[in-house]
Amino acid sequence: MTAPLYNRVALIGLGLIASSMAHAMRANGLAAEITGHARSAETRAVALEIGLCDRVFDTAAEAVQGADLVVLCVPVGAMAAVAEEIGPHLAPGACVTDVGSVKQAVIEAVGPHLPEGVAFVPAHPLAGTEHSGPRSGFAELFVNRWCLLTPTAQSTPEATARLRALWEGMGANVDEMDAAHHDLVLAVVSHTPHLIAYTMVGVADHLRRVSNSEVIKYSASGFRDFTRIAASDPTMWRDVFLTNKDAVLDILGRFTEELFVLQRAIRMGDGPHLHDYFTRTRAIRRSIIEAGQDTAAPDFGRSALPAKPAPKD
Amino acid sequence: MTAPLYNRVALIGLGLIASSMAHAMRANGLAAEITGHARSAETRAVALEIGLCDRVFDTAAEAVQGADLVVLCVPVGAMAAVAEEIGPHLAPGACVTDVGSVKQAVIEAVGPHLPEGVAFVPAHPLAGTEHSGPRSGFAELFVNRWCLLTPTAQSTPEATARLRALWEGMGANVDEMDAAHHDLVLAVVSHTPHLIAYTMVGVADHLRRVSNSEVIKYSASGFRDFTRIAASDPTMWRDVFLTNKDAVLDILGRFTEELFVLQRAIRMGDGPHLHDYFTRTRAIRRSIIEAGQDTAAPDFGRSALPAKPAPKD
Numbered sequence: 064m065t066a067p068l069y070n071r072v073a074l075i076g077l078g079l080i081a082s083s084m085a086h087a088m089r090a091n092g093l094a095a096e097i098t099g100h101a102r103s104a105e106t107r108a109v110a111l112e113i114g115l116c117d118r119v120f121d122t123a124a125e126a127v128q129g130a131d132l133v134v135l136c137v138p139v140g141a142m143a144a145v146a147e148e149i150g151p152h153l154a155p156g157a158c159v160t161d162v163g164s165v166k167q168a169v170i171e172a173v174g175p176h177l178p179e180g181v182a183f184v185p186a187h188p189l190a191g192t193e194h195s196g197p198r199s200g201f202a203e204l205f206v207n208r209w210c211l212l213t214p215t216a217q218s219t220p221e222a223t224a225r226l227r228a229l230w231e232g233m234g235a236n237v238d239e240m241d242a243a244h245h246d247l248v249l250a251v252v253s254h255t256p257h258l259i260a261y262t263m264v265g266v267a268d269h270l271r272r273v274s275n276s277e278v279i280k281y282s283a284s285g286f287r288d289f290t291r292i293a294a295s296d297p298t299m300w301r302d303v304f305l306t307n308k309d310a311v312l313d314i315l316g317r318f319t320e321e322l323f324v325l326q327r328a329i330r331m332g333d334g335p336h337l338h339d340y341f342t343r344t345r346a347i348r349r350s351i352i353e354a355g356q357d358t359a360a361p362d363f364g365r366s367a368l369p370a371k372p373a374p375k376d
Numbered sequence: 377m378t379a380p381l382y383n384r385v386a387l388i389g390l391g392l393i394a395s396s397m398a399h400a401m402r403a404n405g406l407a408a409e410i411t412g413h414a415r416s417a418e419t420r421a422v423a424l425e426i427g428l429c430d431r432v433f434d435t436a437a438e439a440v441q442g443a444d445l446v447v448l449c450v451p452v453g454a455m456a457a458v459a460e461e462i463g464p465h466l467a468p469g470a471c472v473t474d475v476g477s478v479k480q481a482v483i484e485a486v487g488p489h490l491p492e493g494v495a496f497v498p499a500h501p502l503a504g505t506e507h508s509g510p511r512s513g514f515a516e517l518f519v520n521r522w523c524l525l526t527p528t529a530q531s532t533p534e535a536t537a538r539l540r541a542l543w544e545g546m547g548a549n550v551d552e553m554d555a556a557h558h559d560l561v562l563a564v565v566s567h568t569p570h571l572i573a574y575t576m577v578g579v580a581d582h583l584r585r586v587s588n589s590e591v592i593k594y595s596a597s598g599f600r601d602f603t604r605i606a607a608s609d610p611t612m613w614r615d616v617f618l619t620n621k622d623a624v625l626d627i628l629g630r631f632t633e634e635l636f637v638l639q640r641a642i643r644m645g646d647g648p649h650l651h652d653y654f655t656r657t658r659a660i661r662r663s664i665i666e667a668g669q670d671t672a673a674p675d676f677g678r679s680a681l682p683a684k685p686a687p688k689d
Binding site: 140189193209211238247248249251252253254255256257258259260261262263264265266267268269270272273275277278279280281282285286288289290291292293294295297298300301302304305308311312314315317318319321322325326329330332334337338340341342343344345347348349350 | 453502506522524551560561562564565566567568569570571572573574575576577578579580581582583585586588590591592593594595598599601602603604605606607608610611613614615617618621624625627628630631632634635638639642643645647650651653654655656657658660661662663
């Protein structure tokens, strides 16, 4: 066994991503010690109970003391306050990173609060489930998933390389890109699809002529996948939309333009237009399977569904 | 073993649903003999090669002769022509059914072509995968899924009861409802979600500043589920939108209204509005899991993804 990459990793915020990192770092011997802090006393109690961290602290300031890596795993809107709190307590030579879904806003929120001699390497693992909280993590969450690093002027090559090794050690593939480009890419592949899914689920909820029980009973044919997306953490997603506003509004504008063209084709009965469009989108699906980002298994069928209700989310 | 429900079942169209029905009827001893027809010679050859049907005919007219159940498994837009062709060849006392995703249009297309003494019981199994063709079927596709029957004046109680027993024998749960209500419910839970998914995938494809390879690489966080939906059969979906036009345009109108309200909340920075909305949609997801229509397993993670590209769709 080689030496751990970090002597002490402090996880600030103990939800899905932090708890998965704790399991993954332990499973792969990447951190000698893991400390943690969560704002909620209940979350801290659960983290202690299930042994998520070696030590759990009541404040972020205590949790980061002596840590050579600090990982901010709080919603994007909470980053500035946490950074301000921990700034004075960071060890010289430490590296601060985050796991936020938006990068420009995090850089603006965190950067100014970090002292000289502390590196800052923003990161975003493209992994998650629709579950949240300290019990939702699992060591394999990042395996074969991407983690995007968006280094800034506060990143050193050494700190960036060590963080890359951490993510690779947890099974992720790592890419580096500019923070602004990251935010645009994510607006396309994640943020706008989430908003659309939330909207469609909301429409179904409001409709009077179709009951919610009908929507739920017959959800298998498309809607179900929207509800899975729309079950993600509300606080995290509120912050994503508020902090990646420009890119999301840009992509939303394109989306509604495109939707109106299809809507018009339906109204005018333009079959060839619809058929051509649906044929092109099918090709993109093939590319995703070929890139190893999903399986070709017919997931719609989900033939192994339980006959009895599953445990709650 | 009890006697089969039907002596001879004729499957017209040999795609995903028909091939799954063939496997399921055989696995459950529901039909003494299965005949089949597909328009494409290649599909007929595959059906023969894999033994999907006991006999495969070059014309639908031949395939339905002597059948006590005829199942129309062609796209909705092709139903009228098939019904016209088979009408004169149907056996007295036979039952005709279909598996179309739209019911009012199928009733209008098929009903007038059926002779006296032949029952017509429209049906719609809410099951499918993003795959298509005669090799894509599997016996368990309908297990624990809904099949909706929309009886008309041409349905007899006996024919409806026997068809219900067939679908239950293949593992489905069966409900009956009015065809117009069916079309509205499906516009909400299936048709509009599909159109939206197709649109979002199209937007990603058009965008110049984000490359398709980036979209494909980083698709895991939401977009991937849209592409799965958007990979469904283009001909089937063209016909769905052209034949369930009114209900789809109604739901699309509500969707864009709702989307504009959320878009405005983003633009105005209205965090509480977004948080409330996302909290309500999360509750709907819980209900779907409790209703047994999906598992609580964290499917987003898909931790067992292959490291190598999977076989093509």
